[in-house]
Amino acid sequence: MSTYPLELLDLDGPLTGEERGIRDVVRELVATRVRPYVADWYEQGRAPVRELAAEFGKVGLLGMHLTGYGCAGASATAYGLACLELEAGDSGVRSLASVQGSLAMYAIWRYGSEEQKQRWLPSMAAGETVGCFGLTEPDHGSDPASMTTRARRDGTDWVLSGGKMWITNAPVADVAVIWARTDDGVRGFVVPMTTPGVTAREIRRKMSLRASSTGEIVLDEVRLPAEARLPEAVGLKAPLSCLTEARYGIVWGALGAARDCLHTALDYATTREQFGRPIAGFQLTQAKLADMAVELQKGYLLALHLGRLADAGRLRPEQVSVGKLNNVREALAIARQCRTILGANGISGEYPLLRHANNLESVLTYEGTSEIHQLVIGQRLTGLAAFG
Structure with missing residues (x-):
């Protein structure tokens, strides 16, 4: 009997019932509203952004970790789980929600006047305003x-x-x-x-x-x-704090792409036969699957730890850099490795692997390149800035 990767360490156990419930709602939304269509969106180079925003607004996904003004006021961990499920559908779909909630809405919520908040946030939370x-x-x-x-x-x-x-x-x-x-x-x-x-x-x-x-x-x-003008936004620290919000979502989101790739590779390997048996029965394939499952578990535990820190009000920017650097880098490696298990089929649009891998190349760069996050971590370790 096969076991899906995140079941290996019973990683549902540390979640609250509310967190699991939010995750399941988003998973179902992605299954019905994204998965059947996303391959065509990707091939055509466009997605129904406004329609998706409205769908996300109906279930409280937009700015869900913010409070008041029509926002759901969910925990940071619940928001992270939502990002994971969205990116299991597609990184671009998760980006829509992240940019709306963690960048545009957060900037207004954190630094705006009361008039700005009242004017923009309720309609943005509802997905009526993008x-x-x-x-x-x-x-x-x-x-x-x-x-x-x-x-x-x-x-x-x-x-x-x-x-x-x-x-x-x-x-x-x-x-x-x-x-x-x-x-x-x-x-x-x-x-x-x-x-x-x-x-x-x-x-x-x-x-x-x-x-x-x-x-x-x-x-x-x-x-x-x-x-x-946003009256409370003074200096570069203001936009950088917004980026930290968005990077936190990426820490979780990249795991969704990796999980989708690994699920796909597992399903394929247990049904695809070569030399008279499923390729999952060969040692080299099992070694790949085991290594990828271990990295996925480690990334999830890191994201969960950061989520608990955020919920306690103790999450620091360099800690988010650790999560973004590790989880995106490992997710991209998993996507590439899963592609090898599918062989030539791995490049087909009938499977999500190369789409996820291509998307993760962008995720590796935006909201701070890997090199920038290495320097953020290096500065914390040494006390010396090396950005110049």
């Missing part, structure tokens, strides 16, 4: 401190000019949280996408995250009222 988060620029990815997007005062207004690149949800978004340099340092602004001077262009010909909407935002003398 948000995006504009920090990365064409020439400034890992070094956001060098951003060139500017915001200058003109009377009581602000005028923004610049550009943002690789912005998830941008082509379909209703609102963007834009970060810009001012005379007083980096500040955040809530920018309706219909504001004159704002244009969004979809990035095409992607080989990864194809079931996700990604775009470039151009800001050409965009005039905003004073109340568009």
Whole structure:
């Protein structure tokens, strides 16, 4: 009798009934709303983002770890489990929820005025309004401190000019949280996408995250009222704290892609016969499966530990870097190894392996490259910054 990987160490045991219930709701949603269609979305290079946002809003997935304003107020661990299930469907689908909840909504929830929260958060939690988060620029990815997007005062207004690149949800978004340099340092602004001077262009010909909407935002003398600025966002620490929120979701999400690959490889290996028996009966195949299952368990235990720290209010950014560095790196290795078990079938769109592997190449890069997280951890270990 075969055992699925996360059953090996009885990893359901440490979860509460509420956490298991939330996980099961998201798993069922992915099974009915994502899995039957995602291969076609990936092949076509587009997904029904607004329809998915509405579906996610109905079950309280968007900004689910935030409180008030229509948000579910779930635990960080429950949010992580939701990210795992979403990314078991597709990394792009999880990115939709992460960018909406952990970047755009979190920025407004944490740094916005009460008026901004009341205006935007309820409709974003319901999936009626789609948000995006504009920090990365064409020439400034890992070094956001060098951003060139500017915001200058003109009377009581602000005028923004610049550009943002690789912005998830941008082509379909209703609102963007834009970060810009001012005379007083980096500040955040809530920018309706219909504001004159704002244009969004979809990035095409992607080989990864194809079931996700990604775009470039151009800001050409965009005039905003004073109340568009996030009043509590002062300095670069504000957007970086939002990234920490999103990275936490990735720690869990990458495990979903890895789990889906490993389940697929197990099912295939126990039914595919060569030399007169299932390939799962060969020692080399079992060695691959065992090693991957061990790494998946370790990644899950790491994510669960970080979730408990977050729920206790004790999670630190460098701890999230440990999780992101390890879990994405191992998930990508699992996806690649599972592909070898399926042989030529592993590159077919009939199976999710190469889709997950391609997606994880992007996950390895966004929200901080592996090298950046290594330096964050290195700085914590040595007390010396090595970013320059």
